[in-house]
Amino acid sequence: MAKKKQAKKFMYGVGFYWEGDSGSVGLYASGNETFYGTMEEARNFQQYCQNRPDNKGKDKRNYKIFQLVEVPE
Numbered sequence: 001m002a003k004k005k006q007a008k009k010f011m012y013g014v015g016f017y018w019e020g021d022s023g024s025v026g027l028y029a030s031g032n033e034t035f036y037g038t039m040e041e042a043r044n045f046q047q048y049c050q051n052r053p054d055n056k057g058k059d060k061r062n063y064k065i066f067q068l069v070e071v072p073e
Contacts, residue, residue, distance in 0.1 A: 011035070011068040012042045014049050016061040025066060034068060 013034050015027035027033040028049045035045065042065045049055070049063040 009036055009038055012037070013066045013068065014042065014046045014063050015066060016063050027066070028063065039065075 011034055013025075013027040015025045018024040018026055030045075035042070046063050046065050049061075055061055055063075
């Protein structure tokens with residue numbers, strides 16, 4: 001049987017765009033704001049944020065996964 005490949009991990013945050021300001025992002029914090037893991041882990045955390053009991057009604061936020069990358073100077 002073939003070995004399962006190691007999943008690629010990356011730095012990510014799960015958050016939403018602030019209304020009216022397309023350049024600002026609010027990251028959800030659960031102990032910390034940034035995480036290191038696989039895409040599957042990032043999607044699971046995104047679903048957790050999206051399905052929280054307080055994320056309903058007119059204040060419902062559309063959580064997205066943001067990859068953290070170095071900004072060249």
